[in-house]
Amino acid sequence: MNATSVSRGDTARDGRAARIVVWDAPVRLFHWLIVLCFAGAWLTADSEHWRLVHVTFGYTMAGLVAFRLLWGVVGTRHARFSSFVRGPRAALRYLGSIARRRPEHYTGHNPAGALAIVALLVLAVAVTASGWAAYAYLGDSAEDLHEGAANAMLLLVGIHVAGVLVSSWLHRQNLVKAMITGRKPGAAEEGIRRTWRGLALVMLAAVLGFWWLEWQSAPTGLDLAPLAATPTAIVREPGREGDDD
Amino acid sequence: MKTTSSFRTDSRRLTAAAWLAGALVAPAVIAAAPADLLDQLTARAGAPPVPERGERLFTTRQQRGWSCASCHGAPPTRAGRHAATGKAIAPLAPSANAARFTDAAKAEKWFRRNCSDVLGRECTAAEKADVLSWLLTLEP
Numbered sequence: 335m336n337a338t339s340v341s342r343g344d345t346a347r348d349g350r351a352a353r354i355v356v357w358d359a360p361v362r363l364f365h366w367l368i369v370l371c372f373a374g375a376w377l378t379a380d381s382e383h384w385r386l387v388h389v390t391f392g393y394t395m396a397g398l399v400a401f402r403l404l405w406g407v408v409g410t411r412h413a414r415f416s417s418f419v420r421g422p423r424a425a426l427r428y429l430g431s432i433a434r435r436r437p438e439h440y441t442g443h444n445p446a447g448a449l450a451i452v453a454l455l456v457l458a459v460a461v462t463a464s465g466w467a468a469y470a471y472l473g474d475s476a477e478d479l480h481e482g483a484a485n486a487m488l489l490l491v492g493i494h495v496a497g498v499l500v501s502s503w504l505h506r507q508n509l510v511k512a513m514i515t516g517r518k519p520g521a522a523e524e525g526i527r528r529t530w531r532g533l534a535l536v537m538l539a540a541v542l543g544f545w546w547l548e549w550q551s552a553p554t555g556l557d558l559a560p561l562a563a564t565p566t567a568i569v570r571e572p573g574r575e576g577d578d579d
Numbered sequence: 580m581k582t583t584s585s586f587r588t589d590s591r592r593l594t595a596a597a598w599l600a601g602a603l604v605a606p607a608v609i610a611a612a613p614a615d616l617l618d619q620l621t622a623r624a625g626a627p628p629v630p631e632r633g634e635r636l637f638t639t640r641q642q643r644g645w646s647c648a649s650c651h652g653a654p655p656t657r658a659g660r661h662a663a664t665g666k667a668i669a670p671l672a673p674s675a676n677a678a679r680f681t682d683a684a685k686a687e688k689w690f691r692r693n694c695s696d697v698l699g700r701e702c703t704a705a706e707k708a709d710v711l712s713w714l715l716t717l718e719p
Contacts, residue, residue, distance in 0.1 A: 382650065382696045383643075385663050473669075474685060553665030 354525030356441055357516040358410040359534035364402050365513055367541060368458070371395040372491065376484070389469055390548045394541055396462035399455060401537065410526040412442035419452060420445040437504045441524040444501065450494045457487040613673045613680035617711050624705035630716050633709030645697050647710070656719050672717040680711060 375391035378384035406415040424445035431438045438444070443451060460483040468476035502509045512518045516529060621628055637647040637655075645662060652659035655671035670676040680686050694702035702710075 380692055380695065382661070382663060382693065383645075385661070389664075552663075 352519065352522060353517045354441075354520045354522060355516050355529055356412050356518045356520065356525065357513060358413060358526055359516065359529045359531045360401070360405055360409070360537055361413045362513055362516055363534045363537055364398055364405070367398055367537075368395060371398065372487070376488065379484070386548065386552050389465070390545060392462050392465045392469075393548075394544060395458055396466070397540070397544070398537075399458045399462070402455065410528065410530065412526065415452075418443040418445075418448040420448060422449065425449045432500065432504060435504065437501065439505070441518065441520045447494070447497055447501070450490060450497060454487065454490055454494065457483055457490060461487055612682075613711065613715060616680050616683050616686055617708060617715065619683065620704050620708035620711060624703070624708045626705060628705070628708035628712035630709065630713035633706075633711070633713030636706055637710055637713065641697050641699075643697065643699055647693065647697055649697075650693075654717055655714065656717050670719075672714050672719070674715075674717055675719045680714075 371391040371394050375388050375395070378388040378391065405413055411417055418440075425448070428438055428440075428445045432446075461480060464476045464480040464483055468474070468480050498509050507519060617628065637651075638653050640646045640649070648655070648659075649662040650659050650668055651671045652668075656675040658670055659668035660666070661668055669678075671679055673679045690702055690707050694700065694706075
């Protein structure tokens with residue numbers, strides 16, 4: 335905790351304790367927007383009132399995943415697939431080190447987390463592609479696949495969150511906070527030089543712009559009235575209108 | 580050689596007959612399914628369905644502002660229009676759309692989803708039987 339008193343730019347004597355930037359801004363924004371999209375789509379999945387909102391969350395997720403796949407090739411160091419995707423053997427070894435309570439240290443994603451990330455990305459592609467197919471032209475025949483992929487994704491999200499909590503506890507570092515601030519303790523040469531904040535702003539603008547377009551092109555507007563309406567507003571009883579007060 | 584060729588002709592005829600039989604029987608099998616589902620629902624309801632009650636339930640706007648007809652149209656022998664997305668919905672009446680109510684699990688799933696949207700609760704077996712019995716009276 336001494337490292338927190340070291341001001342930014344100072345070279346800490348103990349390099350490992352200094353906080354370095356590991357996650358660039360687009361990676362962090364992607365993560366939390368995906369959380370929002372998945373949670374939002376899950377909560378709006380069962381109602382036709384919310385169908386457009388559900389579809390909008392899904393299309394947003396598809397766009398975000400497309401960006402992340404690209405960013406995994408051209409992005410910053412710890413965002414690149416080549417830096418964190420390892421085989422199942424590495425994941426097992428890492429899980430073994432966790433079981434022995436002597437977790438191997440990784441500045442970026444650990445191999446087990448990386449496996450979850452790859453599986454989540456694959457499932458996100460399956461969920462959005464099948465959802466689009468069901469919504470756009472296939473109807474029910476694509477829906478079983480859509481629901482199956484979404485359930486599998488929820489299960490994996492649960493595993494991912496559990497893994498993050500266990501790792502945070504064992505490594506004595508708040509990985510959730512790291513995904514917000516982008517900072518982790520580590521050696522200076524492990525950090526990234528640019529955070530690409532401008533690109534994150536462009537991403538955010540693109541997402542908000544897409545939502546605005548979806549809102550504008552909704553045929554009946556987003557029909558939120560039925561959910562807010564009180565029964566008296568819908569059931570018109572003749573003769574009651576004048577003497578409501 | 581003659582036997583072989585006549586065998587071939589026979590097998591071809593047999594195939595054609597099988598196709599024809601299949602084409603004739605298949606719609607009959609599918610058409611039987613909505614009635615089967617109605618039987619199941621009626622058995623669960625414990626009373627015979629009332630088509631008029633089904634029509635009233637289908638076309639009455641409920642407290643949440645929607646009726647079944649908001650999306651499926653009235654009468655649902657024609658394509659409907661989704662009340663929120665504006666997308667076309669294939670006709671619901673089995674006479675206009677042979678695929679409807681041929682899969683009990685699918686029918687139950689959509690009853691569950693759509694009743695929640697319209698009524699804010701699941702429909703009873705009696706309500707489902709009423710609606711289906713009314714849909715089965717509709718001619719295209």
